[in-house]
Amino acid sequence: xxxxxxxxxxxxxxxxxxxxxxxxxxxxxxxxxxxxxxxxxxxxxxxxxxxxxxxxxxxxxxxxxxxxxxxxxxxxxxxxxxxxxxxxxxxxxxxxxxxxxxxxxxxxxxxxxxxxxxxxxxxxx
Numbered sequence: 224x225x226x227x228x229x230x231x232x233x234x235x236x237x238x239x240x241x242x243x244x245x246x247x248x249x250x251x252x253x254x255x256x257x258x259x260x261x262x263x264x265x266x267x268x269x270x271x272x273x274x275x276x277x278x279x280x281x282x283x284x285x286x287x288x289x290x291x292x293x294x295x296x297x298x299x300x301x302x303x304x305x306x307x308x309x310x311x312x313x314x315x316x317x318x319x320x321x322x323x324x325x326x327x328x329x330x331x332x333x334x335x336x337x338x339x340x341x342x343x344x345x346x347x348x
Contacts, residue, residue, distance in 0.1 A: 231267070260289040274290065
């Protein structure tokens with residue numbers, strides 16, 4: 224399936240998502256992005272997903288909502304989501320909302336995200 228607002232690739236069995244043109248990412252596109260991200264989660268059902276935010280200059284509530292929704296959807300089936308290259312104002316929003324310490328795992332680079340997803344998830348029982 225083709226997506227209008229992002230491209231997807233696979234590396235070592237991990238689905239990697241990159242925004243196509245984040246410079247035009249505004250509120251309206253944020254709503255559409257969230258919708259497409261939800262479709263991706265349901266259609267692809269990846270067990271491991273990296274969302275690369277390298278080109279995202281600012282963060283809308285729709286972006287946050289879409290990321291949280293895909294994390295919940297995939298997490299309900301044992302899937303894992305990691306974000307990378309969260310910078311500038313987007314990183315500031317993540318810090319203020321404490322998203323970088325809670326529901327969304329954030330890594331500095333794509334390599335770090337991929338490495339983290341290679342490690343099996345263990346439950347502290």
